[in-house]
Amino acid sequence: MSRALLNTCRNVTRQYRSPLAAPFSTSAHRLHQSPAQQQQQQQQQQAGKTTHFGFRDVAEEEKESLVHKVFANVAGNYDVMNDAMSLGIHRIWKDQFIRSMAPGPGTKLLDVAGGTGDIALRFLDYCRNIHRDSTASVTMVDINPHMLEEGKKRFQTTPYAHTNQADFLVQNAEHLVDIPDESVDVYTIAFGIRNCTHVDRVVKEAYRVLKPGGRFMCLEFAQVDNPVIGKFYDIYSFDVIPALGQIIANDRDSYQYLVESIRKFPPQADFAQIIRDQGFKTIGSGYEDLTFGVAAIHSGFKI
Numbered sequence: 677m678s679r680a681l682l683n684t685c686r687n688v689t690r691q692y693r694s695p696l697a698a699p700f701s702t703s704a705h706r707l708h709q710s711p712a713q714q715q716q717q718q719q720q721q722q723a724g725k726t727t728h729f730g731f732r733d734v735a736e737e738e739k740e741s742l743v744h745k746v747f748a749n750v751a752g753n754y755d756v757m758n759d760a761m762s763l764g765i766h767r768i769w770k771d772q773f774i775r776s777m778a779p780g781p782g783t784k785l786l787d788v789a790g791g792t793g794d795i796a797l798r799f800l801d802y803c804r805n806i807h808r809d810s811t812a813s814v815t816m817v818d819i820n821p822h823m824l825e826e827g828k829k830r831f832q833t834t835p836y837a838h839t840n841q842a843d844f845l846v847q848n849a850e851h852l853v854d855i856p857d858e859s860v861d862v863y864t865i866a867f868g869i870r871n872c873t874h875v876d877r878v879v880k881e882a883y884r885v886l887k888p889g890g891r892f893m894c895l896e897f898a899q900v901d902n903p904v905i906g907k908f909y910d911i912y913s914f915d916v917i918p919a920l921g922q923i924i925a926n927d928r929d930s931y932q933y934l935v936e937s938i939r940k941f942p943p944q945a946d947f948a949q950i951i952r953d954q955g956f957k958t959i960g961s962g963y964e965d966l967t968f969g970v971a972a973i974h975s976g977f978k979i
């Protein structure tokens with residue numbers, strides 16, 4: 677990215693910092709909390725009172741509605757912004773995610789936090805193109821009806837409209853009340869789990885709904901190990917992405933939350949352990965880094 681574009685984004689960031697943005701932290705320096713701050717935050721979390729919403733501590737009960745507002749705000753621009761923010765790279769990650777899944781004919785997928793349907797569509801396309809299969813099916817669930825509406829509109833223009841291969845349900849990933857025990861072959865959650873209040877409950881629900889032998893797969897932002905790339909990535913995240921949110925979607929705050937939430941998600945090895953703690957068996961480390969660890973694919977089997 678040229679220096680001129682970076683400067684433009686920084687200027688937009690300064691100019692448009694919303695007076696309402698107080699709940700959102702405003703710069704990358706908060707990435708590095710003091711040990712005292714970290715200890716205080718840990719104590720509060722252990723007491724079960726707070727969780728994080730980006731860099732801000734909020735009451736656990738509050739997070740769901742804050743996240744709901746973010747995705748209600750971004751739903752209409754979600755696909756355009758995804759391409760702009762990731763320079764299209766999210767498409768490569770999602771393609772790789774489905775290739776790693778390598779679903780067979782007739783696979784029954786539950787795509788949780790399915791949003792506008794990127795994973796569901798790629799899954800059905802894979803089954804159709806690789807196996808000439810039209811018996812595979814996907815249930816997309818999301819807590820936010822605005823996001824699912826965008827997904828439904830999109831499906832209308834695909835070969836899966838008016839088939840029984842795709843359906844949509846509003847559900848919380850932490851309580852999949854309409855999904856029976858041991859009913860799906862594969863469970864996916866892409867860029868969704870970091871927005872949930874209790875990550876362990878999400879993984880526990882995944883275990884419940886999977887058939888024995890079924891597979892849990894998660895695509896999520898992760899932690900970059902290389903300090904040089906990490907520095908560049910921080911500048912891009914905190915100076916460019918919120919500014920793009922302002923320019924393209926007239927919404928800086930939601931994108932500030934998105935970049936902050938990425939930094940609050942556990943590192944790859946810790947999340948792999950959470951997956952094992954809920955009963956899944958992993959192969960090797962249980963995850964594969966993508967693009968220097970900007971994102972990672974996690975996988976576990978219910979055996």
Ligand SMILES: C[S@@+](CC[C@H](N)C(=O)[O-])C[C@H]1O[C@@H](n2cnc3c(N)ncnc32)[C@H](O)[C@@H]1O
Pocket residue numbers: 743747788789790791792793794795817818819820823847848849850865866867868869871872873
């Ligand atoms: C970043 S989008 C990802 C959408 C899609 N999976 C993708 O990869 O493009 C995150 C999605 O998670 C959903 N979400 C957040 N919290 C959730 C929860 N507790 N249960 C279900 N979905 C949730 C949001 O509504 C949003 O649609």
